[in-house]
Amino acid sequence: MKRFLHFLASFLSAVLLVCILFTMPASAEETQDMSRSQGLQYYVSDAAGILSREKWENLEHEAERVSQQYGCGVYIVTVQDYRDYISGSVRNCAEAFYSQYGLGLGENRDGSLLFLSMADRDYSLIAYGPGAHYAFTDYASGWLAEGFLDNFRQNDWYGGFSDYIKGCEQLLSRAASGNPLDQPQSNRSGVDHGMGALITALVSSLTALGVCQGMKRKMKPVRQKTSAEDYVVRGGIDLRLKRDVFLNRTVTRTVIRTDDRNTGSHSGGHFGGTTVNSGGFSGHSGKF
């Protein structure tokens, strides 16, 4: 019975979301661009109902403008609880939405999706298609998230979505000029410059200090002896009691956690670039 109720709730939620996604155009703006995608008709789909009509319209307008300008869809989807749609992670749900609703522009279906699940404050930011991967590198994705997460943490949904769209515009603009936001390719370590400088200073100083202190110790070899190993009589060690008694045993079990991001294949590794999983998506997930 319980399982049936859960199934029913999930089904109704899914029907409701689909209805919202596909009925919004009729009740909203008339500025549909039929060429942009084959499924989802709007760039901003607020199934969680966290945006007012006016704000939704503003965001939709901006998202459409940026998407059309750069040929790469900029999408926002909000739901109440992603678990109503899929049993998996929020990332899996975002990818499923992108795939099932045919998001993306052009023949490669390039696009970026910011997916919010309000129940447990989960988000996933994903990108699809070679054009999007070029613009939304791992580094750029992190930078983009930094821009909207501070708004979301204060429940400023509109501000966060605005920052996301503006951030996407900047990233797409840079990519269009052939200069996507990324770590310098020549940085072999994948460590940022500040940390690199700190590591360099620490390692070089500690190594030099260790070597110099060793040299200094050689200059001061005179010290009082505290042991007498040289004077132990050969065969003079008599350990008449060697007793090792088992007392008790404790067992601890630790669950091995796996990171969503490690489930896919890597194209960029740790040297900048974009990490793309086997489904063709890049991006990351987290809490806001």
Added chain:
Amino acid sequence: MASKLTNYQCPSCTGPLRYDGTIGRLQCDYCGSSFATEEIEHLYQEQLQHAEQAAAEEVAAAIHAAEQAQPEESADWDGENEGMRLYNCPSCGAELVFDSTTAATSCPYCGNPTVVPSQFHGMLRPDYILPFHISREEALKSLKEYYRGKPLLPKRFADANHLEEIKGVYVPFWLFDGRAVGDMSYRATRVHTVQHGNEMITTTEYYDVRRAGSVAFTRIPADGSRKMPDELMDSIEPFDFSDLKPFSTAYMPGYMADIYDVDDRESFERARTRGENTAERIFDSSVSGYATVTPTGRNMKLLRERTAYALLPVWMLSTKWNGKNFIFAMNGQTGRFVGDLPVSSGRYFAWFAGIAAAVALPLAWFFFG
């Protein structure tokens, strides 16, 4: 009151004899003759016995004088009361004042090596002596070699270094035989980790470990001279005691020698610490195969079994630089050379900067290149 000195003279030319550690014989620098220590001992046996008898009489007279002395008389200056003694050089007759612990030295006027046999009378007579094997020239050479390969040594120290003094000294040592007896307890753990599905299962087993027994030691040395820095004497160890000889003053001409002024009970405390520490380490090392071992109880005691008094050979070298004395010691048997050296701050920081730069360059290339 002048005490008696003995000056070993060459039976051929009456020149002063000196013990040459490199050939193990007494050598005459004047006629070039050399003699086995046994030969000279035999020749001087009578003289030594006479000296010992005179020393005994001297001690008895001193005790009697002390008993008879009036309080106002002790206010007069008396070299012996100040820890000094007056001697006459048997070669040139000069009056010599030495430290009361001096047992062998050389006359500052004629340079002849002299021995004070009365210093080795009764309880003060060592059981053993370890003869010098390393010559003065080898000691000087070792000092120069010691400066090599020391990049932090101030260049001017090595260049303008003037040796203030070099002397071969028979240093009084107590040699302690003993047995460290004790028991120790530990709490130890063994840890096994296995992965089962998505779980890591860690099993920790706890053990109560006990060790008891003994460790025998032979001839743990502790110097019995307050003049000699303990850490310097410790640092020239070890000596090879298989080469110990029954004590004879015939090994002493040409070297300085002191008698002990730290008694065996006081010196044993140092040997006790060393022996007990070593026994504890041996017990500790027998506890193996565990992930962690924590000592929970220690009870170790070094029981003293036998004590020997020996004179051991040490070359002492001293230099002065920037108004500071630097003392070096060399094991006169094995040649082990030690001594603290000054450190040049400039060189230290130059090396520091050089090494830091050498390490930083490839790192910088890796991070920023």
